[in-house]
Amino acid sequence: MKTVSRRDFLLGTTALSGAGLVRAANIKTRAWPLSRDNVQCGIIGYGPQGREITDTLMRVPGAQVAAISDTYAPMLRRAQRDVPDATRHEDYREILDNPDIQAVIIATPTHQHRGIAIDALEAGKNVYCESPMASSIDDAKAIARAARDASSQIFQVGQMYRSNPQHRSVFQFMRSGAIGKPAMARGQWHAKDSWRRASPSAERVQELNWRLDPSVSLGLIGEAALNQMDVAYWVLGELPVSVHGFGQVMLWDDGREVPDTIQAIFEFPSGLHMMFDATLASSYEDSYEVYMGDNSTIVFRDRGKAWMFKEVDSLMLGWEVYARKDRFYKETGIALLANATQLDAQNADPTVDDPNIETPHWYALQEFMDNHAFGPYPPAANWERGLEATAIAVTANEAIIERTHKMIDPQLYTLD
Amino acid sequence: MQTVQLALNAMATRFEILLHGEDPVALRAAGEEALAEVKRLHQRLSFYDPSSTVSHINRMASHSPVQVPPNLFSLFELSQDIYHKTDHAFDITIGPLVKTWGFFGASGQYPTDAAQCEAMEKTGMDKVTLNDQNYTIAFERDGMAIDLGAIGKGYAIEEAARILLECGITSALIHGGTSTMAAIGVPSPEDDGWPIGVVDPQEPTRVLTSIRISNESLSVSAPHGKAFKKDGKLWGHVIDPRLGTPVQGASLSAVSHLSATVADALSTALLAMDRTEIPHIAKKFTGIRILTVYTDQDEQNSVSIGFPSIESNIHSPHENS
Numbered sequence: 226m227k228t229v230s231r232r233d234f235l236l237g238t239t240a241l242s243g244a245g246l247v248r249a250a251n252i253k254t255r256a257w258p259l260s261r262d263n264v265q266c267g268i269i270g271y272g273p274q275g276r277e278i279t280d281t282l283m284r285v286p287g288a289q290v291a292a293i294s295d296t297y298a299p300m301l302r303r304a305q306r307d308v309p310d311a312t313r314h315e316d317y318r319e320i321l322d323n324p325d326i327q328a329v330i331i332a333t334p335t336h337q338h339r340g341i342a343i344d345a346l347e348a349g350k351n352v353y354c355e356s357p358m359a360s361s362i363d364d365a366k367a368i369a370r371a372a373r374d375a376s377s378q379i380f381q382v383g384q385m386y387r388s389n390p391q392h393r394s395v396f397q398f399m400r401s402g403a404i405g406k407p408a409m410a411r412g413q414w415h416a417k418d419s420w421r422r423a424s425p426s427a428e429r430v431q432e433l434n435w436r437l438d439p440s441v442s443l444g445l446i447g448e449a450a451l452n453q454m455d456v457a458y459w460v461l462g463e464l465p466v467s468v469h470g471f472g473q474v475m476l477w478d479d480g481r482e483v484p485d486t487i488q489a490i491f492e493f494p495s496g497l498h499m500m501f502d503a504t505l506a507s508s509y510e511d512s513y514e515v516y517m518g519d520n521s522t523i524v525f526r527d528r529g530k531a532w533m534f535k536e537v538d539s540l541m542l543g544w545e546v547y548a549r550k551d552r553f554y555k556e557t558g559i560a561l562l563a564n565a566t567q568l569d570a571q572n573a574d575p576t577v578d579d580p581n582i583e584t585p586h587w588y589a590l591q592e593f594m595d596n597h598a599f600g601p602y603p604p605a606a607n608w609e610r611g612l613e614a615t616a617i618a619v620t621a622n623e624a625i626i627e628r629t630h631k632m633i634d635p636q637l638y639t640l641d
Numbered sequence: 642m643q644t645v646q647l648a649l650n651a652m653a654t655r656f657e658i659l660l661h662g663e664d665p666v667a668l669r670a671a672g673e674e675a676l677a678e679v680k681r682l683h684q685r686l687s688f689y690d691p692s693s694t695v696s697h698i699n700r701m702a703s704h705s706p707v708q709v710p711p712n713l714f715s716l717f718e719l720s721q722d723i724y725h726k727t728d729h730a731f732d733i734t735i736g737p738l739v740k741t742w743g744f745f746g747a748s749g750q751y752p753t754d755a756a757q758c759e760a761m762e763k764t765g766m767d768k769v770t771l772n773d774q775n776y777t778i779a780f781e782r783d784g785m786a787i788d789l790g791a792i793g794k795g796y797a798i799e800e801a802a803r804i805l806l807e808c809g810i811t812s813a814l815i816h817g818g819t820s821t822m823a824a825i826g827v828p829s830p831e832d833d834g835w836p837i838g839v840v841d842p843q844e845p846t847r848v849l850t851s852i853r854i855s856n857e858s859l860s861v862s863a864p865h866g867k868a869f870k871k872d873g874k875l876w877g878h879v880i881d882p883r884l885g886t887p888v889q890g891a892s893l894s895a896v897s898h899l900s901a902t903v904a905d906a907l908s909t910a911l912l913a914m915d916r917t918e919i920p921h922i923a924k925k926f927t928g929i930r931i932l933t934v935y936t937d938q939d940e941q942n943s944v945s946i947g948f949p950s951i952e953s954n955i956h957s958p959h960e961n962s
Binding site: 273277280284299303306307308309310418419421422425430479582584 | 681
């Protein structure tokens with residue numbers, strides 16, 4: 226199925242069909258999917274992540290979950306209950322062979338991304354590949370090359386905060402120098418969870434527990450913390466040059482080798498250092514990132530909410546007088562909400578798009594769907610971002626396992 | 642035999658799972674996946690979280706039909722079915738009434754007659770259109786709102802129990818706030834079920850009766866808890882959707898059924914029913930067991946269908962009526 230791309234539109238090489246015009250017009254008015262030609266999507270991998278994506282995608286205008294594949298029968302039974310109208314497949318290639326499917330979402334274990342992503346691109350599909358893009362540099366480069374070469378197709382990675390209006394709003398705010406001279410940054414991902422999965426089938430147990438298999442797992446830094454790290458080097462505007470890692474098994478002493486608790490210190494070219502810690506032993510304070518500067522400190526938490534904590538000697542910005550303030554023990558945080566400077570945002574019309582309403586996943590998938598109508602253009606989270614994130618995850622995970630200091634070769638960040 | 646216990650705070654209560662089996666690592670993994678499902682449903686079904694599916698419906702469904710995930714659509718169909726079978730004593734469109742009575746995150750207030758009338762006009766599952774061709778839900782009137790408070794917990798427990806079964810669990814009990822629970826198998830081979838005590842809402846240390854459940858669910862509801870006093874009467878947080886006022890009937894109801902979703906919904910609906918209605922309603926649900934307790938001054942009496950008889954100072958309906 227051929228859609229009218231923006232490039233075609235600009236070059237005037239494709240006769241604009243009536244359907245194309247209607248679709249574009251409807252996006253502006255945010256019509257609910259009933260009135261739109263829907264993009265038929267295939268979900269590859271129906272574990273917890275695939276389910277979450279499916280659930281979200283069904284709420285995104287323009288998307289239709291048409292097919293679901295998983296290698297495990299109980300997951301397909303779940304798919305049948307969740308999306309009775311979608312076809313179900315044990316082999317993802319059946320989805321790729323279906324010419325009506327325009328887009329696939331890859332939510333399999335990370336080490337399986339390479340084969341599926343390349344097959345999907347070769348089959349002419351638009352691809353949304355969950356983060357991390359790959360579990361090795363080789364795989365990441367192979368996927369990146371395939372995505373670069375398939376320039377008329379969409380390839381988006383699941384670094385979803387890149388599409389989140391709330392993150393974009395705070396990103397601009399940080400880039401305008403709001404924290405003053407940056408001093409350091411810190412992030413955490415904390416949960417109390419064994420990270421194990423159960424199944425009545427022993428063979429399946431092994432497959433399900435790939436995150437605890439040191440030969441394919443990127444550990445906590447890659448499989449839990451990567452999207453937060455992605456925000457860090459995005460807002461800081463520079464990629465890390467080295468990483469010092471530590472990893473321990475502190476609680477889940479069940480024979481695992483993959484650490485359940487890690488610390489990593491990233492060094493950036495400007496001299497700034499960021500420390501990240503993650504654990505499966507404690508849920509204290511959940512996850513957040515903090516950016517400290519001499520004017521103020523900005524904290525991201527709760528899927529993109531942000532607060533600014535000003536130093537007492539920093540300049541008044543004016544608008545903060547009106548902003549919502551939240552108390553954090555002895556500190557007062559000024560809420561950084563997209564649209565917060567518009568006082569009328571308080572009484573917004575319920576039908577109007579509100580940047581605080583949907584989840585980051587929703588915005589990422591919405592960007593992917595909009596790209597089908599207006600694109601293809603490079604998504605905010607394109608293959609280059611996926612390659613960078615994989616390089617960081619792979620190197621950091623090596624440093625953590627070896628408990629050592631590693632340089633991040635700049636060549637890992639780019640193709641050729 | 643090993644025992645593993647896990648807990649999660651969600652839906653304004655504490656969920657807990659108790660699992661028995663051979664391999665504690667696998668038991669915990671299964672319990673974690675089940676609780677992750679509860680957490681996911683909490684985010685989807687929450688009335689308070691603006692990014693929940695329920696909030697999305699409440700904002701949009703009076704403007705145009707809202708498409709919802711098919712599994713959630715099934716929950717709405719089930720809610721509609723129970724609405725009809727209970728002669729409207731169970732109604733998920735109770736949002737405006739709950740708001741008017743001030744039970745949203747607060748302890749309640751007595752509304753003006755005008756406010757209550759207005760809320761009643763926005764209440765009623767008969768003003769909701771469910772289209773099973775494209776899984777849409779639409780409200781007939783502005784200001785209508787769905788509140789799954791009386792069914793969401795049961796639904797979450799049923800879905801969580803389903804995941805435990807998929808993971809190969811053969812003996813487990815999952816409960817939300819000790820009021821709604823589902824039992825898988827038996828706690829040990831010599832038992833014929835998980836023993837559950839139903840306590841007196843006025844005297845929580847006194848066990849009214851106890852039953853055993855296995856591969857089925859139990860839900861207990863009472864109007865106490867969130868409540869306020871006016872004119873010497875206690876007005877509790879469970880609202881009768883047919884009258885628009887807090888229920889003044891049973892002081893406790895317990896329902897056992899195969900489905901935790903049905904048990905949860907019915908235990909709430911029974912509080913809004915006259916005791917004479919109950920045998921008629923019970924016939925519409927296969928395999929159901931019901932106990933309702935009524936407190937008038939110091940005297941307690943009860944209606945029991947399939948429940949073990951309750952203790953001495955409580956009289957059976959035959960002796961009382």
